[in-house]
Amino acid sequence: MRDDGIGSIRRHVNDCLERIDRFEDRIRAFVTFDRSAVLSQVEGRADWFRNRPLAGITLGVKDIIDALPYPTECGTRFRRSTQPVQDAAVVARLKSAGAVVFGKTVTTEFAYFAPGPTRNPFDLNRTPGGSSSGSAAAVAAGFIDVGLGSQTAASITRPASYCGVVGFKPTHGRYSLAGVRGLAPSFDTLGFLCRDVPTAAQVHSVIMAADRVAEPKAPARVGVCRTPWWDMAEAATQDALLKSAVLLSAGAEVEEVGLDDFVDGVRLQAEIMAFEAAAMISPDGDVLERDLSPVLMKMIELGREMDYAHYQKSLRDAAELRRRIDTVFETYDVLVAPAAPGEAPEGLASTGDPIFSRLWSLLGLPTITVPGFTGPSGMPVGIQLLARAGQDEALLSHALWAEQLLPAPKRWTSVGMEVSDA
Template sequence: MKPTEPPTLLTAANELRAGRLTPLALVEQCLAQIERFEPHIKAWVLIDERTARQTARQMGDEIAAGQNRGPLHGIPLGIKDIVDVAGWPTRAGSSLRSDLPAERDATLVARLRAAGAILLGKTVTTEFASFDPPPTRNPFNTERTPGGSSSGSAAAVATGMCLGAVGSQTGGSITRPASYCGVAGCKPTYGRVSLSGIVPLSFHLDHPGPIARTVGDLAAMLSVMAGYDANDPISVDQPSCDYLAACEQAPAPRLGLLEEFFLSGASAEAREATCAATDRLRDAGATVRTVTLPASFADVIAQHRTIMAVEAASDHRDVFRQHRDQYGPNIARLIEEGLAATAIDYARALAHQARLRRDMLACFAEIDVLVTPATPGTAPGAETTGDPKFNSPWSYTGFPTVSFPCAVARDGLPLALQLIGRPWQEAKLLAAAAWCESYLHAIRNGMFAIGEVG
């Protein structure tokens, strides 16, 4: 069975606004994709057809009456199952969580709802958004992982089961699954999107963000998701903006290619794809220069692991001691590491995080965004969720990233570029990504005809 090309979020939004499509018809299209793909892909833990149809009718009535809540009005979305949606349980991929429905929406869910989005259901997360492989499969090859931890969100968007989805990233949990599944992902600046109502993994590293088909789709979602939330101690009161408008006036960006660690640590194919893409972007008018990492970058993977382990252990300690047998081996190992860490290990990691955050700013002296391969290679087998090492440095520094497909590898699976911006400069970052995407568009479109499922 061949996936059809599903509409992008913005294409659908235009059709809805023009009255050529109704929200209900769009929901039915998504449900048809779910019927077709879900048995093979396993992207969902809960699908609420009844509520989705009901909301779709209401949104359709509003549009028919001339109301316009913006680009998400009438758009079906999936929500990663660590995020509270009122009326649905939040299982976080674990048998230890209550089956009771959440009493209220997470702040970002309330924002999406108010913007007219239709919530189709909850998407599969790895156990507590960590590394234990989920049941979800990669739409391009069901022997392969979709990546994690936002596994269901990425796979559902790739197969058109929804037009966008909420993911979250503590290491590489947005960028990696989005890239493995041939869609786009955005990890915003740390503190940009509220964590209120989301099951925590590591409070110095957690970031919610959108997964969608295109950079423009991400911009539409982020414009709604972003914003200060007094209920979230991590949320920062920085002005956000209409990121979609920012994408529409994108100049040719100055790109900074990271060779050490990233290009040099990628598979030959990922390296070639990245270089071919940057060559093409240079031809199109972008400036491309190589940027050197600060010395403090060397420790990032180990220190990131320390912070994540300690903070996961801090949240899980009491339950873990009682129900250790109900934890998967990867999350159990992480928690055990955190329980064994000294306060000084953790203090030094936090001091290093602050230092690297500052040191990395110097990389942007002569460029707009950094460019790397989004992952070291294509999706590996389903016994793993893949290696997040190209993404966790940005979860650690809190710098915003956008990834989008740039090539198809010989194994038929997608490869992606990762762009990194300065803190709080999502507008510039998304604009640069939209510009780059427009010149790599032919490649991206070609790719969606490739996947064979089942």
């Protein structure tokens, strides 16, 4: 793809289209997908692609983010045909860098918990995680190189871990949210899923208009966080974290970090999100309400019932935790922590538990999920690396370094699919 010859771009785009043709009816990663809109971005544009840093990169866009010519449905029925008039700012940047937009990917309802139809490519009976479900599954299945996503609680980290791909969420506030329909302003952060860390570094550099791409760099000291929720991690996740600690110690000083005084982070994140989402969604309480899922209505009710004074107290407590984590980063360049409780759970009724990301979303830290481990059922399991707020490029540099030391991730192949096809 780094070769911008139109021949290789066309071949790559056709490869992606072919995988979509063969497997999308089972994986269901896309909400809207228009083959002719894809081809029109490639045909007759050999000159245009020249010297564009992402020439021919295939891109999926989570369906809370505006991307022409598609509607923005936010995982709901009643927002069908809400047609944006321009691309979200980040989509415009990626297109301008040569990315080819493949369509809109499935999100849970309003990027909360009610799942869409997407299945995990590694096991069609398991969730891909959410809310960036379609982007994660589509990257895992090789439909697209990069899938834009967003995170308010755990919506990039968890699907990345479940689908065995890289998930990058920058510092809260770093990427423009122009053209993105968020859920809770205190946490909403645009990010993306992709196949490997070098791709993440390149995409980040384009979005930020940086004049260079992050290069691998060993951190001086790595903090390993079991987190206060360690008992909720399955053996697969516990093994992944402890093995990571051993592997990373080959190139850096590695120590355990206790985070017992951050235990309130999970509750605070859930409360602030509920209060803000209740204000964002259906302020009128009229038509929409009957169209919302029970799980979303439950959060909205929680938010509506919350005292404003309680919400304000939660915001103050969150600010205190943000100050406290800064002191942790005086000792450690990077933290490593569980990305999800374990393998993707069976069934499609739930997108899994966000427990291992709520604290980090509350703190607004940049995070990158790196795949490489495998659970007892052969499903992928990732770990996440975190850095101090604002240290997005340092995080990517350390992740490039870590990726070399961690096991090569298990890649999805269509073997099982081909058999079930017969």
